[in-house]
Amino acid sequence: MSTTANLLIELGTEELPPKSLKALSDSFTQSITDQLTGLSIAFGKVESFATPRRIAVLVSHVQRQQDDEQVDKRGPAIAAAFDAEGNPTKAALGWARGVGIDVADAERLVTDKGEWLLHKAIVPGKDLQDLLPQVVQQAAKQLPVPKTMRWGEGEFAFIRPLKRLTVMLDDTLVPMSLFGVQSSNRLLGHRFHSQGDVELTKASDYPEALKQAYVIASFAERRQLVKEHAQALAADINATPVWDEDLLDEVASLVEWPVALLAAFDEAFLDVPKEALIYTMKDDQRYFPLVDSEGNLLAKFIFITNIESKNPDLVVAGNEKVIRPRLADAEFFYTNDKKVSLASRIEKLDSVLFQKELGSIGDKARRISQVAGNIANQLGADAAIATRAGLLAKADLVSHMVMEFPEVQGVMGMHYARHDGEPEGVALAIEAHYRPRFAGDTLPSTTEGAAVAIADKLDTLVGIFAIGQTPRGDRDPFGLRRAAIGLLRMLVELELDLDFKAIIAHAAGAYASTIQVSEETQDEIFNFLLGRFRAWYQEQGIAVDVIQSVLARRPQKALDFDRRVKAVTEFVRLPEAEALAAANKRVSNILAKSDTANLTEINTALLQEEAEKALYDALNGLQSTVETGVASGNYNAVLSQLAHLRSPIDNFFNEVMVNADEPAIRTNRLALLTKLRNQFLAVADISLLQS
Structure with missing residues (x-):
């Protein structure tokens, strides 16, 4: 008999919930393969199958039996195993009897901590056929089933009633039961086209056998x-x-x-x-x-x-x-x-609750209008369009169409605004203000639309943070994380040069007649938005240490944050990057242990070593470039120039003792290192980059 076999496991059921089918299949396959791996059972190709009435997995070249395993069974220490005459003690005899050998047959385990009796036992591997019942039961148990059903006498509960169970190794049926159903080689064919059950002769025939019965199993x-x-x-x-x-x-x-x-x-x-x-x-x-x-x-x-x-x-x-x-x-x-204008529906919004502590949807619309107009002004867009669109943005929520089909909110507002003769910019901004609704969704096509969308998301973030209902673990009932990512995407991808703290403060001010949003809460919202950068950039494949290096500088503009991240990402590819990151880390550690609060300007007269003079000259030579690059946001150019400092920095640390005996010289050298560190910190804290 071959040492491997093709393994088929199928659960045949009543119709499974269509929106869950793929997840159920993926979970079932993952559980089966994880368990086989955990049991040290080798296998080859894995195929998943899922139809409305089944989930299945076909695994090729599965090892039929576990490999034998050597288990070291350590006995008592030699000193306790034998008496003064060299005879086995009761401890040694008892241990030997327990492992099934004579003391004389025991080996010795010698380590630097002592010597013990040892028996190297061989544990025979188990037959796969004996292991499979537990594997299948565990896989069924681990399925992501939010709600189970009971059938028959109600003895069993599963996502749907189980009708068939098939577990086969090549042409051999593995006997077992699940939820009262015995394993068989008979499969459910197509409900209407199949002439009875499908008899499976061997596991590898599974997809073709079902296809003959009008079932595409894949x-x-x-x-x-x-x-x-x-x-x-x-x-x-x-x-x-x-x-x-x-x-x-x-x-x-x-x-x-x-x-x-x-x-x-x-x-x-x-x-x-x-x-x-x-x-x-x-x-x-x-x-x-x-x-x-x-x-x-x-x-x-x-x-x-x-x-x-x-x-x-x-x-x-x-x-x-x-x-x-x-x-x-x-x-x-x-x-x-269409018989009623959008504007006339605003009054109805006052009777629709947004959140009990934050007022009605009508209140929210008026806040959005105010904030959107302010943002549009900052962006040089049409503030009147943004203000009007913000006021009308939620009006379609009380239309018959949206109440019946909620998914068309915003879209219907756009159509109704056009019907009412509102400016096209208002109509487009109404439709756009929910964007981006999900990852990968398109962004507003107009700046006014972006202003309303930003105002809407800010209003929710500020209000919910103000009443203390911030996201906790997996709980985020108001979708604040999604709103924050959407906000970041608009600011970065549409290149909107807005200051986080300024727009948060304005959104907080719009709540003045409802609740007071403290500066502490506003800082919390700012920190939350900064934290979302990490998740967003990680999804794009940006290294965590790169993100952390920029987060340490706490940029207040999303567009500025993005430019810094991209610059550091380019910087780490430079051959000088690793050494400069290590040098910055060394500088950071030195300064952390020193009192740098009262450092004076660098006294050139106290620069004694050629290496420290060279570093000073290099820093001065780059200062204008750094300041100009930072002012224009050209961080790539800044870091590219700073990369030239590698040689002066290396020479400085090789030839200069920072903690000189003379206090004035020591302080002067610390001031030089502070100048060095500040030039890099103008972009990011590269000491946080991993070498």
Whole structure:
């Protein structure tokens, strides 16, 4: 018999929750492989499978048996193992009996701490077949299941009732049970197309055996088929599907045998803003909307079925019938919403709570308006547009359309503003003020829109911090971390030169009639924003020590912070960087142990050694370059020039005794090192860089 086998483990269930399927499959596979690794079982390629009615893993070349293991069993010390005549003591005899040997057969363990009796026991490895029941049970137990179901007599609880269990090593069925279901080689085929169960003869046949029963077991393959089939149908009519990665995942989790069909709806519905129609088709029905080459929504859509119908026209008609009332609802809400202006809805916002201590959404809108106008002024944008957009930004929340379809908030405000004759800048800023809504989302396209978006996020940050409901661990009910990252992205990527402390103070001032936001709280918000830089840059692959070196300087502008990080990232690639970082660390340690508070200007008359004179001259020669570069934000140029200090610094430490006996000379040399350190600190604390 081969020393390895292909291992298949499948849990066949009732329909699994589609939005959780991929996570369940990933968790199941990870748990199986982690356990095999922990049991010292070697294996090869790992394949995951997931359909609406199963999760499975196929592992190739799995070691059938653990390797034998040598276990050292140490006995009593020699001094305690034998008496004066050299006879074994009771301690030695008892130990030998316990490990199954004679004392005479024991080996000796000699260390610098003494000598002991030793037995090198060989523990036979266990057969994989005997280990698998516990592995499968543990993997099922570890699945991320927020809520379980009970079935039958209610004896067992799992994410869905278990219908089949298959555990096979090549062509051998591993006997075991899970939730009362005995392992078998019979799999669930397609619910409608399969003629009964699928009998599996060997583990490696798994994906092909299911395919014969109209089940594409691979989630990735099925997802790709969904996309390819939809693209092919769309291409036939010169259209493009409106893709959504989450929707693709969900649709692939709903079908085992994907078949794409094209359907249509009444073109009259196209008078409704396309965003509302797209949301209805995607989120309510899991359909793929279609657009033309200009991005205009077409009165057609693609849907994915789980069957190859003999009468597809009937299936199409059924889906067209289902979507019609949903689109009619959207049309009704849109038509009725247009009867009332956005501005007239502001009063209704006063009855919608933002947070009990922070007032209503109406209060928030007025604060956003005030702060957005101020920010727009600072950015040289149209303050009147930003002020008006800030006031109207939340008004669509009380529209019928948004109350029915919350995901189109902001978008509908834009359309209603246009209908009301508001300036286009106001309409665009209303739509943009929620951006970026998630990682990778687009940013506001206008400066006025950015001003409103910044004001909105600042208002939430300042208010929630002021009432002490800051994020704790994983808890962040108001999405403050997301708001902070969005704020940083806008300031950096749109190159908005705003001072954190200034805009925080202005947002705090807008709360004056509601709550008092102390300077201590404002500092806390500033620190929170600085802390978000670390997470944001780490996601971009920036080294932690680079980020820390800039954080130590606490820049008050996001754009300035970004320039410093990029400059230090370039600096660490220089051949001089490691030595200069080490030198700065040495300087930092020396100054930390000295009283540098009252250091006077450097007295050139006290510079005795050629090395310290050379360092002084080098620092003076670079001072103007450093000051000019820092003033213009050209930190790359500053650090590039400072890299030239490597040789003078090396010579200084090689030839000069900093802690000279004469106090005046010692103080003068400390002043020289302070000047050196301050030139680097103008950009970052590079002493924090790891060598």
